Amino acid sequence: MTFRGSQTVSTVMESPSIIQDEIGADRVMTDDIFDTTYIKKVDFKPPIKLVWRNVILMALLHFGAFYGLFMIPAAKPITLAWAILCFMLSALGVTAGAHRLWSHRSYKAKLPLRIFLAVVNSMAFQNDIYEWARDHRVHHKYSETDADPHNAVRGFFFSHIGWLLMRKHPDVIEKGKKLDLSDLKADKVVMFQRRNYKLSILVMCFILPTVIPWYFWDESFSVAFYVPCLLRYALVLNATWLVNSAAHMYGNRPYDQTINPRENPLVAIGAIGEGFHNYHHTFPFDYSTSEFGLKFNITTGFIDLMCLLGLANDCKRVSKETIMARKKRTGDGSHRSG
Secondary structure (H helix, E strand, O other): EEEEOOOOEEEEOOOOOOOOOOOHHOOOOOOOOOOOOOOOOOOOOOOOEOHHHHHHHHHHHHHHHHHHHHHHHHHHHHHHHHHHHHHHHHHHHHHHHHHHHHHHOOOOOOOOHHHHHHHHHHHHHHOOHHHHHHHHHHHHOOOOOOOOOOOOOHOOHHHHHHHHEEOHHHHHHHHHHHHOOOOHOOOOHHHHHOOHHHHHHHHHHHHHHHHHHHHHHOOOOHHHHHHHHHHHHHHHHHHHHHHHHHHHHOOOOOOOOOOOOEEEEHHHOOOOOOOEHHHHOOOOOOOOOOOOOOOOOOOHHHHHHHHOOEEEEEEOOOHHHHHHHHHHHHHHHOOHOO
């Protein structure tokens, strides 16, 4: 038996026994598998310490993005197309890069693809790959506990953005230090990005999205700054954050009803494939993060294309038999209704 937090009440449920096919029997990295041995420290509640720099910067960003909404009618069509392209590139840097490649090792990428993903990951500006992957592995290993960086049991606001506005819970730091991150440290692309992160985000997240429309097709500087830069950046952030918040609270649980993550197609659309979260937390090593392949899943399509081009390979998947067996064993029964 193990404690698992529900969104409405805290419940004690029997955890499903681990079956090797469900965690990827041939995997080297398994730090994204839920650790049922975590014990919450009784009567320990550290004080909330706001990080005022983050509070101010996030407020300014969202005010700027809101202003950018009113500048959309003034933008040239090619500028709007550029903003969409920047959104897609930024999102892929997170979904195909920091998440599916580096956090879960769900497929292998050759050097040119890894460089590309690191570059567009800097455009997303969501912490460097090393830090993002470390926190994400902690999130999976200790999901919905005090050691989870964006523990959804603490509410929608905290799991969405609040966790970035305050100091981490001591358990997050403690458990993060115990992870084996040798694969990330051995990746020269990851460590190069980490060493040069401030310069890379300045260029990729702010300068290029603004300067290219202003210089190449004479867009006004203010439109270029507020639409492809600030508005695009804020939308990518919130699309990612919705995976941590909405996809942990709203939706069905056809694969494992003992965990909080849900299947949320709307989040999947906004986060280009990352909303099938009950599946993903049940089978974290699946490169598609979904049973349904390309459905609402642009990231899977991108990785498939990279495989066709010879830039990616060894995409890990879960067999249909294993998926159906898990649905019957621990699911909420919603798969029967389609």
